[in-house]
């Protein structure tokens with residue numbers, strides 16, 4: 001029996017879009033996300049006493065202070081989380097932990113990822129990634145030891161992980177491609193997915209352009225704008241919630257490095273430490289999960305998570321993928337929303353999409369992809385260059 | 398968007414040294430590879446103010462062999478850094494030195510198809526603008 005102190009009770013999720021039609025500042029997005037998530041939960045704004053964000057574009061200093069003021073909330077728990085793609089999952093357990101220790105009762109987890117309006121008629125709608133992952137400030141090790149050599153982005157970093165894994169354990173490109181193919185099948189049922197129109201085959205993946213060996217274009221996420229929010233509240237308050245409460249029954253987090261070069265072993269990710277802690281805390285057996293919502297910036301990320309989170313022995317992840325049907329209708333459902341590979345990566349809200357996938361399934365709100373049994377799920381977040389890992393065991397009340 | 402990275406005249410990003418890391422770049426300019434060595438924990442990379450194992454500050458700069466092997470690599474065919482597109486395809490690698498530490502580098506002087514995990518390599522310095530980059534090239538087997 002894991003933790004039963006805090007539960008996810010309401011959410012909202014904006015469909016990821018390559019081009020965003022309604023530019024808005026982060027705080028404007030937060031206000032809209034908050035209103036929508038609270039309405040979904042059936043909880044009044046006056047009950048909110050905690051705020052968790054990942055940073056605000058137009059108010060980078062003291063962001064939670066600015067947010068409390070903007071939203072008119074007196075907040076006793078104010079947290080800024082920035083662990084890359086693991087941020088959303090990391091926000092969820094921090095909210096749950098705050099509720100468990102009693103510093104807050106109802107926490108808003110807000111993940112805005114919209115372009116700000118621009119003056120002078122410039123078009124703000126196009127997604128521009130920050131150059132060099134913001135590692136170029138004077139004094140940053142990356143600017144001196146990585147960027148001049150071309151290691152500037154996630155793709156080349158994860159590609160080095162994949163190269164090392166292939167050399168050490170051997171996994172076929174076809175097996176990795178299968179992950180993208182099955183996730184795409186799931187995305188076809190998700191009206192909010194960018195890639196909801198057409199299925200892809202293993203051959204399509206392997207014929208798509210090689211971006212960074214051995215990663216093909218169709219094994220990478222499409223960067224988009226987006227946004228999402230979750231209402232986390234106490235078990236007591238959750239009893240009167242509109243939807244089935246989803247307990248955050250176990251969690252773990254592990255950070256070991258930022259740049260992939262300094263991973264102790266490029267084939268062993270921090271997913272092990274976070275999963276071991278999360279499942280121990282939840283008192284749950286990995287074999288009992290009804291679905292896996294794994295962070296999937298690249299196909300190799302999913303393969304390594306399957307191994308390191310303990311679902312397959314080291315080196316056996318490829319065999320696991322070959323032996324299982326990962327579609328929503330399959331024997332081991334993975335990312336029934338299509339993952340970020342199928343849905344598009346709605347900025348930082350891409351990480352939240354995995355939390356929401358499991359949440360929808362457990363609440364019985366997953367529409368066309370609803371599983372017959374969805375009581376226990378494992379969610380992961382991966383941040384930096386295979387560097388930060390968060391695991392969440394979610395369980396229906 | 399503000400970028401603090403300095404660039405060479407031909408547009409490539411170059412390191413911006415700090416007071417702590419300057420000796421490393423000075424040595425590279427002279428064609429020598431030096432690393433910090435902690436008396437308890439040995440060599441470490443990248444250069445920093447204290448040993449990443451014990452946080453001691455009694456390290457000393459020492460020359461290393463400049464030999465190592467490719468721990469992993471990728472071939473960037475898309476030009477993830479627009480400033481380095483003129484060099485495509487880029488072989489980006491993590492090289493493990495004989496002395497232990499691993500460094501991010503580029504593999505030069507060979508075709509991408511000749512690069513593999515475990516390949517023995519040796520350092521090759523390349524002056525770019527006012528700084529010197531530390532690249533590696535396949536090492537002829539004796």
Ligand SMILES: [Zn+2]
Pocket residue numbers: 435436437438439448449450451452453
């Ligand atoms: Zn030391």
